[in-house]
Amino acid sequence: MSRPPRLPRRFYACPTLEVARGLLGATLVHEVGPGDRRVGRIVEVEAYMGPSDRASHARFGATGRARVMFGPPGHAYVYLIYGMYHCLNLVTEPEGFAHAVLIRAVEPLAGIAGRTQGPGLVCKAMAIYLHLNAADLCTRSSALYVEPRCGPRPSVGTSARVGVDYAGEWARKPWRFLLAGNPFVSRRPGVPR
């Protein structure tokens, strides 16, 4: 019995906007333990475009928590936000570029209890915490990984990124991508809560 393939490192090494679009419809898997396999379809992501992107944690350089983004692609960047939620990013582009894609929402497929419409809720529902920071998504044994989308290319909507108003013109870049009309997207494009 063969398992579905994991997205390989060469997928993550591609230009970040391509990776972000390519992740939509793909399947995020966290094998927490025996009998606990949490699976969700990625329906909303955001691209963070390196040190020059004033909305990115990489804007301060390869220091502190952001160091993982400067490392090789295909690794998880997990951080604590507001002292109580976690956010999952997937590191993209070749080592040194510090680009990443934030997973903002998934559609529950298996093993998930609770809401998943927002980056903090995704991590809570899928038990993704700091222990997975810097985890490699591309090895055969990794507990966290992404399976490629199967089926036709989905209809993709875009908007400005959420919660980065402090970043000036960078906040207006259309680097949020979502499955148009999917009910598990965190909020409608352009419509505040």
Added chain:
DNA sequence: CCACGGATCAGCT
């Protein structure tokens, strides 16, 4: 050392 604010969310007005 201390102050500030954040890639969030739930709950309340």
Added chain:
DNA sequence: GCTGATCCGTGGA
């Protein structure tokens, strides 16, 4: 629409 919860990285003194 606004606010509080609660930790940690950054930047200034």
